[in-house]
Amino acid sequence: MSKKGTAGNQGPEIRSDCYVAFDLKSSGGREIILTSKVDALYKKSIQDLAHQILDFFNIKDAKLEIIDRGALTFVLAARIESAINECLETGEEFWLDMLPENQYQTEKDRIRRSRLYLPGNTPRLMLNAGVHQPDGIILDLEDSVAPDKKNQARLVVRNALRQVNFYGAERMVRINQIPMGLEDLTFIVPHHVNLILLPKCESADQVQAVDRKITDILSDSGKDYPIYIMPIIESALGVIQSFEIASSSERVAALAIGLEDYTADLGAPRTKEGRETFFARSQVVNAARAAGIQAIDSVFSDVGDMDGLREVVLESKSLGFDGMGCIHPRQIKVIHESFQPTEAEITRAEKIVRAFDEATLKGLGVVSLGSKMIDPPVVKRAQKMIDLAVKSGQMPDNWKELGTDPDQ
């Protein structure tokens, strides 16, 4: 009897990844054949890991070939497990330690200017993603992963959630469309994911199915932390249903739009001016605001055109969006700069927040600025704008203590 399974990638251009061929046998013991770019420094550690995983799955007779191109432990482990899964229905998962610094939670209305897409089966791009300080990173299981690599990607993403430090970025995963996406959740939810992106969403039912599954997995695994949902509207029907989707669950923190699929559905070519998507974008912003959540714009796909990106972000901001997707780390800075509040916006926000503080101190129920009354939502928005300005480095976080600018 001999069963074979493979996983991973090989070739001279492959970096920080590996290729694993697993051959399950009925006798003859274990044979581990390792070829590694880093074997001078990590030979023993890779072999130990391989034995540990084989022990875990109780495999005594097998040949395991690893062609390593400098993969980190979380990648090696995912690839080995994937190759084994091809041969064996173990019903078990090999979990590496969860980094304590990865167990953070995020707020429902936290700043979400940028979210960086990372293809789920390309670990190399995950390693330094957090260094570029996006507000969120998206480990993608959907479009960037080939259909026959979905199982492998799930394990890479799961292991990345446990072992890759994204330095405070909101940890998001884009699952596949429902129903496949519901299966993805099993590999994602127990690992301190902060937010699930639900692609090609067209109904409140889909969101609720995801919501229920999240709740079930959390309670089965005895965990309790907030996991938000960001449905992505990518079709004409989705645009029409956007308010129902936005208000379908307490977990929905933001509504995003994906314009590539939407324009395909519309049958109109996507242009730089974007007139063809104006309605949909406005509709998504409107639906999100009506449901009291954030609206997030699509991605800008020309990674070399920073000026073009800046224009698009400024328009996006002017339409009412709170953030955008990025497909390259270089886009993050431009997006953050463009979403940051203007001087005039900051000045006004500061006045409002100071007026609110003063009213609270005096025990007044009504906040007023000059002769104008200020409604609570305006105060809230001003406070968020100040938070953004502080985060963008436009004002110090102790601005209140520094007193008012004499020019005001």
Add this chain to the structure above:
Amino acid sequence: MATKFVKNAVGRMIPEKINGKTVIPFQGVHKYKTTGRRYAPPLPSSADYPEDGNKLVVDLKTALKKAGLKNGMTISTHHHFRNGDLVANQIFKIASEMGIKDLVWFPSASFPCHEPIIDYLKDGTVHHIEGSMNGPLGRFASLGNMKGTGVLRSHGGRYQAVQDGEVVIDIAVIAAPTADPFGNANGLSGDSACGLLGFALADSQYAHQVIVVTDNLIPFPCIPWQIQGNYVDHVVEMDQIGIPEKIISGTTRITKSPDRLYIAELTAKFCDAAGIIQEGFSFQAGAGGTSLAIGNYFGEIMREKGIKARFARGGSNQYLVDMLEDGLIDYILDGQTFDLAGVRSMRENPNHVNTSPFTSYNYHGKGNFAGLVDVVILGATEVDLNFNANVVTHSDGYLLHGIGGWQNCLFSKTVILPIPLFRDRIPIIRDEVTTICGPGELIDVVVTERGIAINPRRKDLLKKTKNSNLSILTIEQLKEEAEKICGKPETVEFGDRVIAAINWVDGTVIDVVRQVIE
């Protein structure tokens, strides 16, 4: 007979003899000084040279014969053609055909295009190489296949070795993009234009015999004469001496890697926060993609502040030339030219000046330009907890880079190494580096994508950047972070055989490279 080893000032064990010559172990920065006089080549007489000044001989073989090529000689070449050099391989092919043995090749650097020299190392034509070895040659030497022991020197160290008489060049072969029959030569025009010929300067002045080889012979006078014909014995005309597109090598474009750009931007921000970027400052950035990006970020900061630099040193290229032409820099003091924009600028712009290891790097000079530079950006393969750095070997022990001007540049006022915290899985910050090329006391700052470590000796830099929003960590913290991500590296076992010596700028040996066990 067992070789005796002694411990040098950075704690490395150095053999007493290398290639049969007594070795002086590294004694500390500025601790070792030779006395006596500069080496001098034999005194020539103009009476022995053609009255009409025509030193042309029919081909390279004839020139080598006339120069007296024989067993055991030292032959030098320069590396201004980088990976497009067509001359060095021909020299040793001729020597091999003539049955010559045990030559020493003394290039200012070698490149992957010199792979054919392996055949001449195998057949005994070449005994060993005193110069950088990388690519296939590095692998060959690292595995212990070279008969003699390699000696790696910095560009300045090469000048020092020649002036000390530590290396006596029997024949210098100088490939020249343009030359006249008298031997005057420059790198400014011709199909193989490479800008300048500074690395061949010492060779022209100190070699016993000097051969100029060109594929662009012009009537006397060749102006300007970067190499003076008065030092030259023979001139050879050839169809082609270099491959132009390879002379302009691929390392000279700004990186597109977001991670490297991030490190570059961080480095520029650090320099800004440390108060280095100010009116009249000077900098040197290397040829690597990250260094080029740093130059660009310097430019952005200078534009924003409305200031300019007095001079930039180093390899020139389009980016630096743009800065010169935009008025951001008063002068480029150029050591090697990396692209055609650099060549054109040097030819046309009087503020773009050629330099040599003599002006910039030589230990026996009465001062060096390198020390006048405010900030220099260098690469490294590894840095240890004492800031000692390695630039010649990989963590697995293979030779992969030459020293170049790296050691010489350590004497600049602030030395910054912008490097990723790990490459693939290999952490860059180590308990001990595989090979020490530069002592930590000269290395000030390590900039990684995950934090910046400042040498505790530089209290001024620590103080200036304390209140910046930069992530300043200790070198130990950086090492911990790298090992947390990559895992703790295992100890690498090397063979006993010493395959190369790493010389310090003063001619002492700072470390040796041992044979790699496959």
